Amino acid sequence: MAKNLRLKSARAAKDMSQKDLAEAVGVTRQTINAIETGDYNPTVRLCTAICRTLGKTLNDLFWEDDFYVN
Amino acid sequence: MAKNLRLKSARAAKDMSQKDLAEAVGVTRQTINAIETGDYNPTVRLCTAICRTLGKTLNDLFWEDDFYVN
């Protein structure tokens, strides 16, 4: 999995630290860091919470259409 | 969590059984059933695999904009 730069960017746009976002969605800073760093496969419920906090949708932050044609 | 009727519908549109979809994305039938039944919080990677198999996006099948809960 690659780094999630869209998440990092959306967080920066809200001027939130990883810690801020973590607290807002109820996980630890390490979990947010791991998602941005790309080590990992979060649950859709956590992704949804992150998106709502940052004013984005699942497609905005977690969908990759690279592989895909539609 | 409510039933995921959009998933059920998209699967029906492809004429796939829960078992068919499960095999296509590499999980068990019970996992697909649990997601449709709504007991459950799948990983985003699994959601993505399901969406790709069914020709849908994360927003199509897993985003809820009406009600706000996490």
Added chain:
DNA sequence: TCAATATGTCAAGTATATTTTACAAAAAGA
């Protein structure tokens, strides 16, 4: 400079997603 904040990472533990095996009932087909 110096202190405080932000990020990256890691090892060990806990919570939970997912599997395996199994049973029952509804729906579909012949």
Added chain:
DNA sequence: TCTTTTTGTAAAATATACTTGACATATTGA
């Protein structure tokens, strides 16, 4: 009917998401 497929569900085991606590470094601001 009778048989097969599909769906719903459950208990116990395994894999992995996520936590806790900690340490190091980079960056920012005073």
